[in-house]
Amino acid sequence: MFVYEKKLQYPVNIKNPNPALAKIIISQYGGPDGELGASLRYLSQRYTVPYPEVKAVLTDIGTEELGHLEMVGTIVYQLTKGLTVEEIKAAGLDAYFVDHTAGIYPSAASGVPFSAAAMQVKGDPITDIHEDLAAEQKARVTYDNILRFCDDPDVIDPIRFLRQREIVHYQRFGEAMRTKCNGLVMVMNTYKLIFVSEMLSLWKELCIMLYLVIYILHNHCLLT
Amino acid sequence: MTERAILLKKLSAVEFAAHELHIYLDTHPDDVSAGKAMNEYDRQANALRLEFESKFGPLTPGEDGNRWAWISDPWPWNNQED
Helix, strand or coil: CCCCCCCCCCCCCCCCCCHHHHHHHCHHHHCCCCHHHHHHHHHHHHHHCCCHHHHHHHHHHHHHHHHHHHHHHHHHHHHCCCCCHHHHHHCCCHHHHHHHCCCCCCECCCCCECCHHHCCCCCCHHHHHHHHHHHHHHHHHHHHHHHHCCCCHHHHHHHHHHHHHHHHHHHHHHHHHHHHCCCHHHHHHHHHHHHHCCCCCHHHHHHHHHHHHHHHHHHHHHHC | CCHHHHHHHHHHHHHHHHHHHHHHHHHCCCCHHHHHHHHHHHHHHHHHHHHHHHHHCCCCCCCCCCHHHHHCCCCCCCCCCC
8 A cells, every 4th residue: 555745755845936838848757768657657567576685676666656657747737836827828738728728737748648559568577677676767868858947956956866866777777687587597497498409409408508608708798 | 945845854864775785685684783773764764764754744544643734735745844
């Protein structure tokens, strides 16, 4: 179950509304690489994961993402407070306003409503963690792109915090992967196959060994 | 900044340190020194949470206390410095 805490993970106190900025930042609320998708992805993937470290990481990071969703919603809310019709029109927020007024609706910056089609729950730990590593990087790039349009320190500060969290989560998923899902386990499985099939010549075995060494080195470089 | 905003920021900083160590410990469950550091931050966070709640109302719905304080502003999405 979940217990609500009546506070943000990191403070958001924006003095000046800025509808143009709200229009792009909403993408991290309900866009393809946003916080809603992130929390749903991790909290849904965790059920079928067989490893204790990975269950914990998916649960704890999935929960933190719900806190980030609340922070992004807060940023959009404070950026769109007390606007006049002229300000809404000038910022191009009129198309959003006609459907949602100043409500916080999960959609991408393009206006496309939130969709679970941008995420995957494959039920296979290696596949799911790779998806999660990619998701953290996609969200990090989105925050980088948002920062290109920001000149208000009240907005830059919490966005930088959220960007930094993507990097830490990427690190934790990488460790979860290394701990449980690659390297030794895969080598042992491949060896079992080799011994079972007596048809394999020594030469083939050497080729497979070489391939595994390259595979592990490659993975190691990617995840360190 | 108001006294409330200052105390909230202090609490959030300590809670964050505890949380960061908590997810680190998910993948490093045998790191004793990180575990000790997390317990220390948790202890500080609990003390700050009690201080905050006694002054400004409950942070979680389960605690007994002033029901009016729970339903009242500011909510997290309100500017805490207004």
